[in-house]
Amino acid sequence: MTNKAASRQRKEKACKTLVMLCGLLIIALVIVIALFLVVNGSGTFIQYHHSVFEFLFSSDWDPSDTPGVGGGKVGALIYIVGTIYTCALALLIAVPFSLAAAIFLSEISPKFGARFLQPAIEIFVGIPSVVYGWVGMTVLVPFIAKKFHAPMGGYSVLAAGIVLAIMIMPTITTLSADALRSLPPRCKMGALGMGATRWQAIYTVQVPMAKSGVITGVILGLSRALGETLAVAMVIGKTRAFPKGILYPTNNLTAAIAADMGNTANGSEYNLALWSMALLLLILSLICIALIHLTLKKKKEY
Amino acid sequence: MSDNKDKIVVDHMDLFYGDFQALKDINLRMPEHEITAFIGPSGCGKSTLLKSLNRMNDLVEGCKITGKIEIDGQDIYDKKVDVNQLRKQVGMVFQQPNPFDMSIYDNVAYGPRIHGIKNRSALDEIVERSLRGAGLWDEVKDRLKRNAVGVSGGQQQRICIARALAVEPDILLMDEPTSALDPISTSAIEDLAMELKENYTIVIVTHNMQQAVRISDRTAFFYLGEMVEYAPTDELFATPKNPKTEEYITGRFG
Amino acid sequence: MNERSTHARSRGVDHFMTGIFYIVGGSAILLLLVLATYIVIKGIRSYYPGVMGFTDAGIGNQLFNTVYLVVLSLIVSVPLGMAAGTYLSEYAKQGKLTEIITMSIEALSSLPSIVIGLFGYLVFILMTGAQSNLLAGAMVVTILSIPQITSTTRDALRALPDDYRTGSVGLGASTFQTIWHVLIPACIPRVVTGIILVAGRGFGEAAALLYTTGQSTIIDWSNWNLASSTCPLNPLRPGETLALHVWMMRTEGSVVQHSTEIANISSMILVIAVLVFNLAARLLSARIVKKNRGA
Numbered sequence: 001m002t003n004k005a006a007s008r009q010r011k012e013k014a015c016k017t018l019v020m021l022c023g024l025l026i027i028a029l030v031i032v033i034a035l036f037l038v039v040n041g042s043g044t045f046i047q048y049h050h051s052v053f054e055f056l057f058s059s060d061w062d063p064s065d066t067p068g069v070g071g072g073k074v075g076a077l078i079y080i081v082g083t084i085y086t087c088a089l090a091l092l093i094a095v096p097f098s099l100a101a102a103i104f105l106s107e108i109s110p111k112f113g114a115r116f117l118q119p120a121i122e123i124f125v126g127i128p129s130v131v132y133g134w135v136g137m138t139v140l141v142p143f144i145a146k147k148f149h150a151p152m153g154g155y156s157v158l159a160a161g162i163v164l165a166i167m168i169m170p171t172i173t174t175l176s177a178d179a180l181r182s183l184p185p186r187c188k189m190g191a192l193g194m195g196a197t198r199w200q201a202i203y204t205v206q207v208p209m210a211k212s213g214v215i216t217g218v219i220l221g222l223s224r225a226l227g228e229t230l231a232v233a234m235v236i237g238k239t240r241a242f243p244k245g246i247l248y249p250t251n252n253l254t255a256a257i258a259a260d261m262g263n264t265a266n267g268s269e270y271n272l273a274l275w276s277m278a279l280l281l282l283i284l285s286l287i288c289i290a291l292i293h294l295t296l297k298k299k300k301e302y
Numbered sequence: 303m304s305d306n307k308d309k310i311v312v313d314h315m316d317l318f319y320g321d322f323q324a325l326k327d328i329n330l331r332m333p334e335h336e337i338t339a340f341i342g343p344s345g346c347g348k349s350t351l352l353k354s355l356n357r358m359n360d361l362v363e364g365c366k367i368t369g370k371i372e373i374d375g376q377d378i379y380d381k382k383v384d385v386n387q388l389r390k391q392v393g394m395v396f397q398q399p400n401p402f403d404m405s406i407y408d409n410v411a412y413g414p415r416i417h418g419i420k421n422r423s424a425l426d427e428i429v430e431r432s433l434r435g436a437g438l439w440d441e442v443k444d445r446l447k448r449n450a451v452g453v454s455g456g457q458q459q460r461i462c463i464a465r466a467l468a469v470e471p472d473i474l475l476m477d478e479p480t481s482a483l484d485p486i487s488t489s490a491i492e493d494l495a496m497e498l499k500e501n502y503t504i505v506i507v508t509h510n511m512q513q514a515v516r517i518s519d520r521t522a523f524f525y526l527g528e529m530v531e532y533a534p535t536d537e538l539f540a541t542p543k544n545p546k547t548e549e550y551i552t553g554r555f556g
Numbered sequence: 557m558n559e560r561s562t563h564a565r566s567r568g569v570d571h572f573m574t575g576i577f578y579i580v581g582g583s584a585i586l587l588l589l590v591l592a593t594y595i596v597i598k599g600i601r602s603y604y605p606g607v608m609g610f611t612d613a614g615i616g617n618q619l620f621n622t623v624y625l626v627v628l629s630l631i632v633s634v635p636l637g638m639a640a641g642t643y644l645s646e647y648a649k650q651g652k653l654t655e656i657i658t659m660s661i662e663a664l665s666s667l668p669s670i671v672i673g674l675f676g677y678l679v680f681i682l683m684t685g686a687q688s689n690l691l692a693g694a695m696v697v698t699i700l701s702i703p704q705i706t707s708t709t710r711d712a713l714r715a716l717p718d719d720y721r722t723g724s725v726g727l728g729a730s731t732f733q734t735i736w737h738v739l740i741p742a743c744i745p746r747v748v749t750g751i752i753l754v755a756g757r758g759f760g761e762a763a764a765l766l767y768t769t770g771q772s773t774i775i776d777w778s779n780w781n782l783a784s785s786t787c788p789l790n791p792l793r794p795g796e797t798l799a800l801h802v803w804m805m806r807t808e809g810s811v812v813q814h815s816t817e818i819a820n821i822s823s824m825i826l827v828i829a830v831l832v833f834n835l836a837a838r839l840l841s842a843r844i845v846k847k848n849r850g851a
Contacts, residue, residue, distance in 0.1 A: 025640065030660040100581075129760070194390070195388075208404070228668070289659075386563050
């Protein structure tokens with residue numbers, strides 16, 4: 001009897017240890033991923049003695065592809081600017097649209113919204129990025145070329161911005177709508193009770209009160225846009241030059257990594273510079289998380 | 303009891319939420335410059351009636367009203383009535399203080415601004431007058447730029463009253479305005495209500511019968527969607543005519 | 557008085573803005589409908605004989621690879637994720653460790669998939685010296701899926717009423733017996749809904765697989781020797797997935813015959829898969845709601 005109890009206890013403990021190990025595995029994964037990226041990504045600066053300043057702020061890009069031989073140039077500014085440019089454009093398009101969609105979902109027509117708009121948004125999330133890229137390439141890019149007479153046949157910052165905007169719209173909409181819904185109704189009633197119209201209540205009282213949720217959504221959307229790869233790669237034109245305007249092609253961090261990593265020799269200056277770009281992406285996405293935490297910390301309870 | 307003329311007249315009014323009848327054949331006249339209290343157990347319809355007086359029930363889906371509610375002789379459910387104008391005329395203070403997430407000044411100036419006043423000095427004047435009216439001016443005059451969400455509950459509620467006064471309403475509806483407050487803040491609000499009736503007509507919903515006795519001129523008792531009894535407050539509490547009223551005010555139910 | 561005109565204007569603006577919101581909401585739905593219809597029609601019109609075949613001219617092999625890869629990844633990610641979720645909900649105490657795990661989940665789920673793909677490339681390909689293979693791709697998709705399966709399981713368990721626990725423990729069951737026999741079965745529908753959505757994501761993933769699964773597929777459907785690199789079921793052979801195939805058709809479009817048609821049809825299949833996965837998840841959660849109402 002005691003034997004049985006003891007064995008049962010052992011089993012109980014084993015199970016607990018097992019599930020705990022799975023929890024710890026997640027921590028380990030993050031640490032290992034970060035570590036590998038840091039080790040590889042810092043090679044540019046340690047092994048090949050480039051300065052971080054050169055990497056971030058120079059646009060001279062001509063790394064050597066022979067392992068052990070340095071002396072090239074690793075200025076990634078064009079890729080960084082490409083990333084910033086496309087993401088900024090995507091936010092510019094997506095934020096107003098998403099906020100309006102969120103207001104529609106939470107305030108204007110919750111029933112219709114829940115029945116049609118919500119599922120539509122979920123499907124938007126599910127569509128694979130290559131499909132967005134493919135449609136962008138076969139429909140949007142020719143359209144831009146024809147309508148705006150863009151150089152490079154329409155491959156452009158604009159095309160990338162639009163594709164990204166569609167891809168991050170669901171994130172921003174969902175989080176903003178949640179933030180609006182979670183406000184206590186008495187705030188809205190207060191405004192309406194003063195004789196404010198629905199729109200006045202929304203923009204003077206409700207949206208300002210939901211701002212931390214909206215900001216969280218925008219940052220999360222931004223972090224998705226920063227890391228999106230193939231959809232952007234398919235429409236951006238992959239041209240290593242600063243874009244002269246939104247109708248011009250350029251290149252960004254993710255597209256450059258995706259296109260070039262496989263063509264470089266492992267451990268070469270070129271290869272490690274691409275790893276540094278991946279490390280930069282990791283840092284950017286961690287910064288986004290930190291910003292979200294900061295926003296939520298400042299959030300007030302009403 | 304004064305002979306003030308009737309400000310609000312409710313005439314054979316029924317209210318439905320979908321198939322459910324929440325108010326049954328309500329008839330009630332509330333005179334100017336008096337405080338009328340609505341009492342009764344939870345779910346008796348007293349808050350519903352209050353919200354009908356500035357058409358906040360319009361916001362509830364499936365809410366339908368028959369009969370008439372008149373303010374100054376005008377049917378407020380008439381198609382021609384401007385709801386925004388009506389709600390300006392009939393201010394409302396809620397159960398939970400609900401200051402907006404903006405400065406004290408902007409909270410009080412909120413109403414005048416949405417009703418079209420932009421002139422800065424005019425707004426300054428309104429804010430001061432309203433905060434004085436709410437008995438709050440001396441406490442907050444040096445920190446008008448502070449966020450209203452950060453002050454105490456009692457002050458929040460008085461900011462909300464000031465906010466309601468700022469649009470110069472004739473009528474002030476108060477929906478259990480002290481139920482979320484401590485006793486000191488409660489008595490400040492009660493004193494304020496009694497001062498305000500000089501210039502306003504006040505309707506207050508309360509769970510607290512002592513409060514009704516302390517401040518109101520007339521009291522209406524509601525039960526299961528019906529108005530059981532309506533009389534001058536001292537009369538209703540001293541010699542209730544209906545046995546239900548007596549049971550309620552002596553604390554046997556509700 | 558001018559107050560009347562102020563109100564009239566406010567009401568005008570209110571109507572105008574309401575119109576705007578309807579237009580935005582409607583156009584989002586319309587955009588999806590147009591997009592989906594366009595992709596499907598384009599896919600159907602691109603049909604040519606042999607496209608569904610298991611040869612170089614068809615996409616049968618890629619479709620098979622995709623399904624196989626998702627299955628392989630789920631075999632690993634589902635137990636791991638559910639275990640981690642169970643730990644967070646049932647064992648972990650409020651404290652530093654739980655906080656760190658939660659933060660790790662958050663960090664992992666926000667990492668760009670290309671970054672995780674590179675990590676997989678480094679660990680599963682470069683460090684093992686293996687050729688590109690399906691298993692490496694499946695492991696990368698596993699890493700991408702674990703955060704969501706973990707948090708879905710955690711939330712589903714937490715949503716269960718405490719009666720389930722006290723009732724079972726009161727009968728003398730141990731914590732783990734309670735979890736295994738009572739709690740997990742009770743939250744299975746919700747977890748499965750989450751898993752369907754995760755599978756959907758794996759189905760369309762491409763960036764993370766760029767350097768892990770390889771970009772070629774050579775399968776001999778008569779070869780069932782698992783150790784052979786042309787055996788369909790050998791997880792250690794290269795295996796391009798459907799989503800990756802769309803990407804390839806674009807970069808190497810000129811080389812392959814029918815490349816545009818292949819990309820169109822593949823896109824159609826991917827979109828239809830998304831719709832099916834979403835519909836399945838939706839039906840399942842609708843059933844949960846119904847069941848809970850009935851209870």
